[in-house]
Amino acid sequence: MPELELFSIFTSRLNKANINYFVTGAVASIIYGEPRLTYDIDLVVELGRSDAVKFMEAFPNDPTDPIDPMTQWTQQTQPVKS
Template identity: 55%
Template structure:
């Protein structure tokens, strides 16, 4: 199965459910930057506890590993950093699902997603300013050079759509000025 079709295995379900979501992480950096290998897709969603079972039923047990409902409830109710994994059994492709919780930055990003056509498939992508900011945070935490490389690629390929005033506001707010200097 082609890579972009693997993305659709997950994003297509969210489109049908009309669950607010956004693709972020390496897949978003591929969209805004340049292609590279990835083994998963990162998706931020907001979903009420009342829809957990409907959410679970859209990923059939014979096709997907899906966490138990109780685990989902606990993760959705976390104020910050709630998450779970959903795995497509036949391909082994994984979606890292992050629940927005009370994270204002994620809610801002969800309100400002870009609806794109990615190789013929509809996909909601996090704003480039969000993706760059999160990549800077991840670099600060773990010093993985791939994040700096992804940011430089996004700056090179998507400069015309980046709101640098807004991006600089986020960089300052989250204490990422030193990390940002590595990207320029």
């Protein structure tokens, strides 16, 4: 999924759930500073106790769920035995 489309899906769901967030990292740098190449989007999401349920409802199990790179890596690799 293209990064801009994923960004739009994610932020529209946060907006609809009335959850505060801000953009950081390279995407923020591109918007507010100097353009540069990036393949990720860094967001900081403010979640209080009452926001946790809203967040889970905004992101049901679907293809936009974040993937933990370590879990993915350990599932695809084998340990080296010495």
